Amino acid sequence: MFAATPLNRRSHRTQSLAKAVFFLMTVALVVPVLVIVGTLAVKGGPAISWEFLFTPPRDFMTAGGILPALVGTVWLVVVALLASVPVGVAAALYLSEYAPDNLLTRTINLAIINLAGVPSIVHALFGVGAFVLFFGIGASILAASLTLAVMTLPVVIVATRESLQAVPHAFREACWNMGATRWQTIRKVVLPNSVSGILTGVILEVSRTAGETAPIMFTGAAAFVAFLPESVFDQTMAMSYHLYYIATQATDVPERTTYGVALVLIAIVLLMNAVSIGFRVYLRGQKKW
Amino acid sequence: MVGAAAGGAAADVSGPRYDEPPVIEVRDLSIAYGGRPALRGVNLDVHRHEIFGIIGPANSGKTSFLRALNRMETFNASMEVRGSVSINGMNIRDWRNEYALRSRIGVVFPLPVGLPLTVYENVAFSPRLRGIRKKAELDEVVERCLTRAALWDEVKDRLDSLGSLLSGGQQQRLTIARALSQEPELLLLDEFSIAVDPVTTMRIEDVLRELRSELTIVMATNLVQQARRLADRTAFFLMGELVEIGVTEDLFEREAKDERTTGYIEGRFG
Numbered sequence: 001m002f003a004a005t006p007l008n009r010r011s012h013r014t015q016s017l018a019k020a021v022f023f024l025m026t027v028a029l030v031v032p033v034l035v036i037v038g039t040l041a042v043k044g045g046p047a048i049s050w051e052f053l054f055t056p057p058r059d060f061m062t063a064g065g066i067l068p069a070l071v072g073t074v075w076l077v078v079v080a081l082l083a084s085v086p087v088g089v090a091a092a093l094y095l096s097e098y099a100p101d102n103l104l105t106r107t108i109n110l111a112i113i114n115l116a117g118v119p120s121i122v123h124a125l126f127g128v129g130a131f132v133l134f135f136g137i138g139a140s141i142l143a144a145s146l147t148l149a150v151m152t153l154p155v156v157i158v159a160t161r162e163s164l165q166a167v168p169h170a171f172r173e174a175c176w177n178m179g180a181t182r183w184q185t186i187r188k189v190v191l192p193n194s195v196s197g198i199l200t201g202v203i204l205e206v207s208r209t210a211g212e213t214a215p216i217m218f219t220g221a222a223a224f225v226a227f228l229p230e231s232v233f234d235q236t237m238a239m240s241y242h243l244y245y246i247a248t249q250a251t252d253v254p255e256r257t258t259y260g261v262a263l264v265l266i267a268i269v270l271l272m273n274a275v276s277i278g279f280r281v282y283l284r285g286q287k288k289w
Numbered sequence: 290m291v292g293a294a295a296g297g298a299a300a301d302v303s304g305p306r307y308d309e310p311p312v313i314e315v316r317d318l319s320i321a322y323g324g325r326p327a328l329r330g331v332n333l334d335v336h337r338h339e340i341f342g343i344i345g346p347a348n349s350g351k352t353s354f355l356r357a358l359n360r361m362e363t364f365n366a367s368m369e370v371r372g373s374v375s376i377n378g379m380n381i382r383d384w385r386n387e388y389a390l391r392s393r394i395g396v397v398f399p400l401p402v403g404l405p406l407t408v409y410e411n412v413a414f415s416p417r418l419r420g421i422r423k424k425a426e427l428d429e430v431v432e433r434c435l436t437r438a439a440l441w442d443e444v445k446d447r448l449d450s451l452g453s454l455l456s457g458g459q460q461q462r463l464t465i466a467r468a469l470s471q472e473p474e475l476l477l478l479d480e481f482s483i484a485v486d487p488v489t490t491m492r493i494e495d496v497l498r499e500l501r502s503e504l505t506i507v508m509a510t511n512l513v514q515q516a517r518r519l520a521d522r523t524a525f526f527l528m529g530e531l532v533e534i535g536v537t538e539d540l541f542e543r544e545a546k547d548e549r550t551t552g553y554i555e556g557r558f559g
Contacts, residue, residue, distance in 0.1 A: 033396075041559075100366050101366065133446065162357065169400065170400065170402045171402065171404055171405065173361075173364075173398070173402070174396075174402040174404060174464075174467075175414070176361065176363075176364050176391065176393075176396070176403070177359060177361070177391060177396040178392060178395075178396075178414060178415045178420055178467070178468075178471055179388045179390070179391035179392025179393075179415070179418060180388070180414075181388055181470070184418065187404070188414070189404055189405065192405075193405050233505075240407070252416065288405035288451055288453050
């Protein structure tokens with residue numbers, strides 16, 4: 001009575017096949033990550049030491065550490081965040097909560113998507129033209145960070161917009177019906193329930209900002225600065241550019257130093273991502289509806 | 290005019306004031322969404338201390354009608370409203386501050402909406418919007434409104450837990466408590482019992498009967514028997530049209546003038 005028809009059996013086979021294919025694809029995705037991290041750990045691990053992390057490079061990068069690059073990357077990321085998060089969150093709030101659905105809004109949305117698609121080297125050249133030359137900031141942390149900020153704005157906007165729209169519309173209606181304005185609704189109900197999602201987007205932006213090389217190489221990153229930056233108008237070393245430099249430009253740099261820099265850079269990014277995942281787990285635990 | 294005929298309401302001293310000017314006057318109200326009409330040319334009056342029922346199948350325009358009373362077209366660009374709605378003799382479009390208008394109208398939705406705030410903050414939300422800051426005053430409002438909504442006993446020990454995590458029936462009573470915290474003159478209910486069990490429905494209906502002595506209630510429902518139990522007068526909406534209005538008992542005692550009304554009430558269609 002419940003015997004499987006040929007059609008049932010075929011559906012079952014197809015389903016097993018589909019599952020196997022998807023599983024293999026997933027494994028294929030994990031393998032490069034493991035190989036990269038593994039290689040870096042094995043080859044770069046021995047280079048890591050207190051001296052490596054907390055002293056400047058010596059002898060044309062062949063000895064010493066990476067302190068100025070580490071500190072420079074922190075500067076670049078922080079200044080980029082200070083520039084992009086307020087703009088990005090405000091823009092997302094406008095697009096998600098206020099903007100009418102008209103030609104202008106659709107154009108703005110299209111512009112954001114296109115901004116995300118612009119190659120980073122184009123952002124770099126834009127940064128040189130706009131910040132370094134036109135605004136006369138000169139090659140500096142500020143110019144580099146602003147370039148990074150423009151590049152990562154779409155990340156902030158999209159992440160913020162998505163977390164705002166994840167707040168059910170019924171909550172807004174309920175507030176409006178009580179006589180709350182749009183802003184009161186945003187401040188009391190929408191923002192408090194999307195802030196974790198916004199933070200997740202911010203952290204993703206941090207990891208992207210920390211790793212980018214092209215946008216900073218003409219706008220504020222220097223191959224070698226013996227001192228730590230003192231203001232946003234200084235040039236600075238940066239991890240990503242330092243890695244590019246010792247891997248391709250400098251000579252006689254020990255292999256383990258190169259791998260060590262790459263390891264530290266990827267460790268920073270993975271740490272950021274771990275924080276982001278932590279937030280998401282926390283967010284799920286805090287789910288309020 | 291019809292007070293005596295309104296069945297059980299006649300004995301009630303706090304019953305509808307048909308001798309006074311109406312609280313809500315709706316004239317030639319038409320609503321469309323992006324050109325698609327949802328309601329056409331509705332005229333009706335609602336009187337003080339009346340429970341005014343609106344029955345009709347889905348897509349008959351009940352919800353749109355309630356939304357127009359609250360000027361919700363502000364938040365929905367595709368909603369177009371024509372005609373006039375006056376509350377207490379004043380066209381609602383002439384209210385200088387539409388937020389003040391909404392703050393005096395309580396709304397209860399088909400699906401309960403517990404805001405993702407604590408039970409306490411759900412009820413204190415509107416008082417805070419009005420500028421009440423003192424803890425003692427807020428405490429008093431919260432307790433009074435939750436009690437009126439028949440929810441206080443169930444939540445008094447967990448006012449700090451999330452309102453959105455209460456059960457469906459509790460959330461719906463929380464929504465009513467929140468509406469009452471607005472100190473509304475007008476309470477709009479849109480199919481409030483759709484996601485609520487029968488026992489809770491009956492409790493809420495008792496609450497509404499008590500509230501009638503203080504305010505005016507407009508209640509859209511897809512349960513015709515609920516309209517019969519609660520409403521003093523009932524309007525029948527069908528496909529965006531007001532078919533007829535009558536004293537509820539008359540409509541249900543086969544005295545409806547339009548045979549579509551009788552057909553709907555008797556469950557022959559809809």
